[in-house]
Amino acid sequence: MAAEPAKHDVFQAIADPTRRSLLRLLSEGEMPVTAISRHYPMTRTAVSKHLRILADAGLVKERKVGRETRYRMEAEPLQELKRWLAYYERFWENKLAALKRYVESDEEGGEPGLSAIAEQRESRTE
Amino acid sequence: MAAEPAKHDVFQAIADPTRRSLLRLLSEGEMPVTAISRHYPMTRTAVSKHLRILADAGLVKERKVGRETRYRMEAEPLQELKRWLAYYERFWENKLAALKRYVESDEEGGEPGLSAIAEQRESRTE
DNA sequence: ATTATACGAAACCAAATGGTTTCGTGTCAA
DNA sequence: TTGACACGAAACCATTTGGTTTCGTATAAT
Known part of the structure; x- marks a missing residue:
């Protein structure tokens, strides 16, 4: 019972500099994907995939608000x-x-x- | 002047479970490659490549002794x-x-x- | 109703990663 | 001197990774 599947582990999640940067950014507060991706020299889709990996490791959580998806950091893992x-x-x-x-x-x-x-x-x- | 080239950073080095295991093993003391690789279900060459990556991150140091190369952990990084x-x-x-x-x-x-x-x-x- | 926005899914691609086998070289042992 | 051992370099291979573009769908704005 319980426990996340955790397809990606924390060690792997933080191995990438972009993902570490995302974590840092989200530590300042919740933010929707487009706003997040404005900070990076890559497509929104690419950022979205990084966020997915962070989510798999439990390091971010998403929340749907209207047509946007807001992400926030979860430091516990x-x-x-x-x-x-x-x-x-x-x-x-x-x-x-x-x-x-x-x-x-x-x-x-x-x-x-x-x-x-x-x-x-x-x-x-x- | 000074400073390691550090082709591989610490975050990436510890992302791999085998390398984390190697670090743990070497924390018990210096060991030559063949002895190390006996602990793993892969070839000596593969282990050797992992050791190289750890070395690039400064997490292990090598020392030649006769025909063997002994590795030891360096925790500082x-x-x-x-x-x-x-x-x-x-x-x-x-x-x-x-x-x-x-x-x-x-x-x-x-x-x-x-x-x-x-x-x-x-x-x-x- | 129509248009614009926010996003993920899918298909695709090049490069990096984790592994293999094969071979060459230096060193110790007979 | 002739093996045997310890190792790294090189070539190779399959899979993963980090990125792209294109498309579909849900929601908001006009």
Whole structure:
């Protein structure tokens, strides 16, 4: 019972720059298709298809008002992205913490655990 | 001077489920290509191409050791995703806060500002 | 009633994507 | 030195993607 079919997932939906832009635009409020498409250098139909993909991912909802279809953003599905990301945060946080220790100790001899960071900081100049 | 060419961006890189899985796998540690590809129902070459795309986005780094190429994860570029996401968090947080107020007040008459939530909670059974 | 507007569906197209097989090269092992 | 192993490059292929134009239909305006 329940649950959307979700033919397109959130990761795929936000992969396209135009769709990310659409999301941003709609975050300012509901808007009908023609008004939306005025912001883009492509046909209304193309924009409409992007909106469909966003809708499949649950990131926008449509509402018919007279002869127009108004779209609005739905941010909730982005929580999945946030959860996914949470797993990886510790990795860059560890590295930042290590870097901080390294800088504060201001020693030059690179301890083994920090080699990756040292390498990164030197990656310029051959 | 400086700055990666970044032919592939992070959003596109993580759009593919296989690549997300690769990232997860490599988060456990450095691994050579053949070992990596044993986890997937596709050829080593295919995996190699996914790794290339991840590398283009800066999400993995390679290191040659003897005849093998070992890959490791680099989480930092995911910070871009985090920053992107930060903009949208307030939207679902607002909604959650509104829902909380709604539930706690346990009134039945829907105030105008909460119509979207009411609608959402009733969306079944027409 | 007629015309104009707003939109989606359909058919179509070029390019990108995700995969394959085949082959060449560098490196380790006998 | 002769294999065997690890890998990437290249050529190729089917499907998906991002876009177009054309058309039909519902609603609003005259």
